[in-house]
Amino acid sequence: MGTYYSEHLYFENRPESREYAIDKCMRVLGMIAMVKDRILRLKGQIERMYGYSTVVKYKDKLNNDYAILSRLEQYYNYCIGKL
Numbered sequence: 001m002g003t004y005y006s007e008h009l010y011f012e013n014r015p016e017s018r019e020y021a022i023d024k025c026m027r028v029l030g031m032i033a034m035v036k037d038r039i040l041r042l043k044g045q046i047e048r049m050y051g052y053s054t055v056v057k058y059k060d061k062l063n064n065d066y067a068i069l070s071r072l073e074q075y076y077n078y079c080i081g082k083l
Contacts, residue, residue, distance in 0.1 A: 018083065025079045028072060035069045 014020060039062060046058050 021079065021083055025076065025083070028076045028079055032069065032072045032076060035065060035072060039065045039069070 042058075042062065042065070050057075
């Protein structure tokens with residue numbers, strides 16, 4: 001028998017458990033944070049290299065990331081709704 005700390009480090013493997021569902025929501029939240037960071041990093045690189053006015057030229061790349069972000073947020077809301 002392990003300690004309480006070690007028992008809470010490992011999530012359950014049963015998809016129907018509440019703990020598994022909460023972990024899934026947290027992983028989706030992590031993906032949302034990574035996409036938001038990528039958007040900010042891309043905007044910063046474009047502004048540093050070409051100036052603010054050229055960010056509009058790269059709107060297609062940013063729109064792709066915004067579409068990914070939108071889908072992830074919808075999936076997160078779906079996961080939260082399942083709790």
